[in-house]
Amino acid sequence: MRFLRFLIASVLASTLASPTLAGGYALITVRNGESLGEIAGRYRVDVDAVRHANDMGSSNLIRPGDVLRVPFGEAMGGIVEAAPDPPPGFRRHVLSSGEHLSAVVARYGITMAALVGANPDLSSLDRLPTGVELLIPPSEGLVVTLYDPSELAALLAHHGADAATVARANGIRSPFDLRAGMLLFLPGIEPSSSLERLARVREEENRYVWPVHGRLTSYFGRRNLGMGTSNFHRGIDVAAPTGTPIIAARAGTVTFAGWSTRGYGYLVRVRHAGGAESWYAHASRILVSVGQSVQQGERIALIGSTGLSTGPHLHFELHVGGTAIDPLAELR
Numbered sequence: 263m264r265f266l267r268f269l270i271a272s273v274l275a276s277t278l279a280s281p282t283l284a285g286g287y288a289l290i291t292v293r294n295g296e297s298l299g300e301i302a303g304r305y306r307v308d309v310d311a312v313r314h315a316n317d318m319g320s321s322n323l324i325r326p327g328d329v330l331r332v333p334f335g336e337a338m339g340g341i342v343e344a345a346p347d348p349p350p351g352f353r354r355h356v357l358s359s360g361e362h363l364s365a366v367v368a369r370y371g372i373t374m375a376a377l378v379g380a381n382p383d384l385s386s387l388d389r390l391p392t393g394v395e396l397l398i399p400p401s402e403g404l405v406v407t408l409y410d411p412s413e414l415a416a417l418l419a420h421h422g423a424d425a426a427t428v429a430r431a432n433g434i435r436s437p438f439d440l441r442a443g444m445l446l447f448l449p450g451i452e453p454s455s456s457l458e459r460l461a462r463v464r465e466e467e468n469r470y471v472w473p474v475h476g477r478l479t480s481y482f483g484r485r486n487l488g489m490g491t492s493n494f495h496r497g498i499d500v501a502a503p504t505g506t507p508i509i510a511a512r513a514g515t516v517t518f519a520g521w522s523t524r525g526y527g528y529l530v531r532v533r534h535a536g537g538a539e540s541w542y543a544h545a546s547r548i549l550v551s552v553g554q555s556v557q558q559g560e561r562i563a564l565i566g567s568t569g570l571s572t573g574p575h576l577h578f579e580l581h582v583g584g585t586a587i588d589p590l591a592e593l594r
């Protein structure tokens with residue numbers, strides 16, 4: 263079995279005069295503290311090849327959460343596997359800049375489950391880089407690789423797929439139509455393990471961390487100001503010394519960075535995937551500008567007491583669907 267795959271890969275490698283990287287790369291997410299050299303070493307890839315595959319020029323700059331393409335050809339020690347043809351009725355779609363998967367499913371009139379079923383090896387639903395190629399399926403189902411034609415029956419049984427349905431959907435009329443490494447479409451089979459994995463990834467990616475640590479001096483909600491007056495506090499207050507760095511609670515794009523006329527003093531607002539916004543108020547100094555994308559944990563401002571404030575602290579708000587919610591419910 264392993265030998266067979268090796269044999270096929272070797273034959274492919276010898277017939278491909280100029281190997282194409284179309285689809286021939288792995289997507290990996292950069293973890294905290296990893297350098298480009300370490301990643302290249304781990305996959306036995308030349309650093310230049312990784313830079314080239316990611317249009318990085320001569321830069322070595324990567325950040326946690328970045329998705330990098332690692333060319334297969336290099337990663338597998340020179341053996342290049344051609345991207346297999348998609349099953350009949352499938353189309354291809356290349357992600358354009360800023361295009362989210364929700365726009366892709368809307369455009370083709372399919373469900374997210376169908377898209378995941380056709381692309382069960384996606385590393386993330388929200389952080390795919392521009393240029394990633396997706397298969398667009400004709401209907402709901404699961405795409406699997408047939409590594410060994412003699413294991414077809416076991417593969418179908420494992421997924422609970424009906425042989426006649428699969429044969430029809432893939433244009434298979436005889437065993438001679440089966441090839442090792444071909445993609446098979448299993449109509450109606452749910453990509454449950456991929457959906458579960460991607461849901462866990464999304465939960466991890468959509469998590470908020472504390473923007474600064476200190477003492478919680480005011481909670482979200484109605485607060486009594488004495489003398490019979492009260493107001494609604496739209497965030498939480500964390501007291502910390504002036505100049506303490508404030509970090510982005512989650513990755514996103516800066517939508518406001520400057521003086522607020524509404525009492526927030528120096529304010530930074532960051533918009534996150536899905537549309538939620540985090541607000542950071544009363545800063546003594548702002549370290550980012552509008553339009554800049556920031557990673558979770560990146561310094562965006564310094565603690566201060568600007569605007570309507572009685573002492574150095576961060577006033578932190580979280581807006582979901584345009585409404586301020588209790589940040590404490592989301593902070594980890």
Ligand SMILES: [Zn+2]
Nearest residue numbers: 497498499577
């Ligand atoms: Zn406050």
